[in-house]
Amino acid sequence: MNQVLQDVYGDLMKCNKCGFCQANCRVYKEVLEEGLSARGRLRLIKAVADGELARTEDYVQKVQACLQCKECAVSCPSGVNPDRIILAARRDLVETRGLGILKRLAVRGLFASRRRLALSFRSLRLLQKLFLSWMPGLAKVRGINLRKFPVAERPLLASLGGPAPGNSTPGGLAPGGPAPGGSTLGASTPGGSTPGRSERVAFFTGCMIDNTLPEIGKAVVEVLERNGRKVILPREQQCCGTPMYISGDLQTARQVARANVELFNRLDVEAIVVACASCGLALKKEYREFFKDEPAFLPQVEAFSARVRDISEYLVEQALVDPAELGRLPARVTYHDPCHLVRGQGVAAQPRSLLKAIPGVDFVEMAEADRCCGAGGMFQAFYPEIAGPITRRKLGNIAATQAEYVVTGCPACLQRIQGGLDLARMPQKGIHIVELLNMAHQAAENAGEKRARAATGSR
């Protein structure tokens, strides 16, 4: 038995086949095939561990067609954590059959899904880049050099530098354009007028925000600055490692993770803020898992993870947002819980309380708010025939609320939902919570200016 499977064997044995994990697994509910329920996948993984079954193509598909949404972990009374066992099985595949196994799957998946590529094309393109570019040789799938494929016009980390609002100082958003070499590490020593450590936070952008949705990143910086925080954005930060980790390539995942831990640990900051649910989960919890065989490095990981906060979590924990400073946003709003926030990090109340704090916002809870939107990393690209209906169900729940905005806390969900809304020609707009907060701040400023103008005019 491969060591990776050996490690989870005890958990596998805990599964008593009660079937409760079928309840909320969207993949199972869509296809209604036992092999795609957590119970079925675990049975096959156990068979492979016991040497009863070879790592066949069918087996690979069963292990890959999982959203990693963690619904099964929540419904399992026996504490099995099927999602983690599935990850272990992916790792076992990479270790025993090499990265090529993923490559074949990717090629197959991409070709099979060509006619559906229209759905959220932008996000698929990025996914290809995120998921495939680290795999040697895979970048040229379909004759396109994915690594060079343009995705965002300008990644956030490269584009920062325009006039920044608020109290940004060098080391935060460099007002004079990107510092040569892109490092802001020098700024980590407080000095002169720089605010003290307790007001400094680092921002881990993550690839998705950096590459496709830099607006979210800008909003994070602006909201933090408006609330008295100085933001450090280390340019050498790397991918969080999730794409590699959930595909089973722990080695590459560890490389980037190590670089991140070392980089951020050198910063003198109160917190490391993230606005991507999957990055947050990795940084906060999964890094421990990455390095569990390396006890010497673990203390560093612990010190790093302990400071990581999701943006909503951070704002609420620090009581930073003062409703009196927010302008009116008269709009009906609903909220989608990203799997990796609600189940991954237990963050659900915070974004809701922030939304309710915005004057004028009419918050309506959608049905099944915490059900997966169908993104699931590469899942949407490989299994569009399953992901499509999952997303449509989400869209139906959104439509029923008659909200104008669908707010969420993860760029991946946002892409998926917005892609779906566009395709279905639905009028709702998807938006990250921090963007909405920033809009409320802007509304307050505009109102303030208007009042000021009105006051001068009347004089």
Next chain:
Amino acid sequence: MVVPEKQLAAEKEQGRGNGLPERVIVSEKVKRRLAEIVGADRILTAHEDLMVYAYDATLPEYLPEVVVFPRDAAQVAEILKLANAEQIPVAPRGAGTNLSGGSLPLHGGIVLGLARMNRILEVDKENLTAVVEPGVVNADLQAYLAPMGLFYPPDPASMNACTIGGNIAENSGGPRCLKYGVTRDYVLGLEVVLPTGEIIHTGGRTVKNTTGYDLTRLFVGSEGTLGIVTRANLRLLPIPEGKRTLLAVYDDLNDASRTVSAIIGQGIIPTTLELMDNMLIGCAEDFAHVGLPKDAAAILLIEVDGFQESLDRQARVIEQLCRDNKAREVRRAQTAEEVNRLWVARRTVIGAVARVRPSYSLQDVTVPPSKLPQMVSRVVEISGKYDLPIGVLAHAGDGNLHPLVLFDKRNREETERVEHAESEICEVALALGGTLSGEHGIGLSKRRRLSLEFSADEIELTRRLRALFDPNGILNPGKIVGE
């Protein structure tokens, strides 16, 4: 539940039933024909796919040869005709959560997957009825009905996964069945495909119906041996105006079971009256974190529902009875959230015991409620006698007991002891005027104990009845009665 080695040995001795060979092979030709009937995307033949239809929620596994997912009664009829002609056994399956080996394809052959026939066809609010296909998940039906102010009373703890078809085949119960009755009381009529392929309709849409034999009730609880349910007319009820949920805590298990007899003896029928002993309290609490008292010897989870005015009075009477029987504390759940969490804890407790030992086996014996205290104390004795941890979980109000025996199936000697302990539990229950199964069915796991409860004549009648429906013995062979 049954132990694999033991089971296999027993099978070898007695043959698997109905004179069928141990394993019926399905030819390529028949598989092609099946694919023609249901469509190529509704048939599974790959080894990996078959492996996951070899099990249900019990321990043994039997590999089918093919899995098909029919769309409607007509396709089911075609499949059964083919199976009859070719003498291929068919095992019907809903969600595969049953606890009696009922959906296991004992002889290979065909697994008939009904999970995809899952439409709610109609809800008639005026007449409080619904028409559903068999694959509808119990909780999905409840969620659909709730906004209309209606509910379907049977609520097995597995409701988030199990299907209405499975519930009908097992005549399933659940906590609130104490007041409301079991599945059988809520099925008004059925569409059934007979093993020989005829599509028939039983009952109707009215609660009162005495036209002819009550075939509906014959099919309910028939464990997939007499026909395939393809549609069901269900009876619904309006959601009661309010409810009160109480938690009574005891330092002595016997005081808890005496309270149950006292409440029923007073002529009070709460909606639910559930008992958990110390071990199960611990397991439930570790999973659900609801603040259950882990030091208590037992708890009773009691709920009453009805018109608002009556609730507090009912709750007060029950609280008093609990105190009279030495409850150390009686709490009332204050918020809907608290009530919900208590029920999550109760529903998940069977699964949660896996935290203690790798395997569990549970019985489903049921005794008259007045005999509950005796039954419970005998289970505790048996636990000591065989040196096995046995948790006591009971739908106590209706005397339905689930003694959970914990062991490690890899340990042969321990597994033997489990077998003996369970036999003794069954004998005690029967001696107290009870029955082997209250709600999980006989299936494969308990069929060899059937003769403890049924006389030879009764078993023979069961066989003859079955042969009348299924002359070739193709439908779920080997279940309920063996060879």
